[in-house]
Amino acid sequence: MRRSVPNPFFRVPGTGELGTSPTILAGQLLRPFPQFANVTKFQMTEGGRRQYHAMVLKLEKRTTRGWGGHFNYTWSRMMDNQWGQANTFGASTGTPQNYYDLDAEYSLSNIDTPHRIVLAPVVRIPGPARSIAHWILGGWSASAVVEFVSGPPVSAYVTNLSAANLGLFNGLQRPSLTGEPVSTPGGDLDRIASADHPSAAWLNAAAYANAGLGAYGNAPRTDGNNRYQFRQNTDAVFTKSFPIRTHAAEIRFEILNLTNTPKFAGANTDISSSAFGLITTSRGFSRILQLSFRYKF
16 A cells, blocks of 8 residues: 555656656555545535434423422433544544445444433522512522533544555544553543643553554444543522512522533544543633623513
């Protein structure tokens, strides 16, 4: 694939850059249309497949006697071969391993989240009617949205070695699994690279190995047994209503990301990089406080 051979297009009119050198890579002559260089445009949806299965459990109580809310749990599994799909909280290659076998890309989706829990309680305190106490104690309501969701699956690839190992027919080579644990031990913050722990890694580099020349790696496109952060987020709202004859005023206090829990992007999953397995970027936002006033007439 990568060895130089005599170039049959050398000095042939109309062959462009292919005719400028007396030698050419052997892989170029093995292409279906060797007279063309790299094709930089291709369909990313041709032959696309996706399958989604889910079980949903939902409990809901209307707001009566001062409280209500709903609980929702989704247990799901999404499979596809959409290698070009991105995920805010993960990392994907954006390129298949073998352009001539896109079926081999069929695995867990880059956006697969097998567990998702949403809890949204509501509490209202009407307070004593037509009294001074109502202005102080009544008219309060509190609500929240609490979400717990699985992180996306891990995917690993090889950038710097792919061209040399696989020649011109392929995309990004995947590594082979060594049998070592892929995920590193410890809690989330123990596995995140920081100023105090610059070498802390989410993934174990020893779990992967270069597949070698002319070989496809056996690591799956996505690994559902090893995932990124199991995320948690809580948003809360507290409101106080003040009736003013036929009008009404309301003070609203919102807290986004109440627990100030950090959320992280995917790790560097290029095994040829010295930064493999390191997560150095956060996603989302830290705690936000918002205070607003509304007058209705």
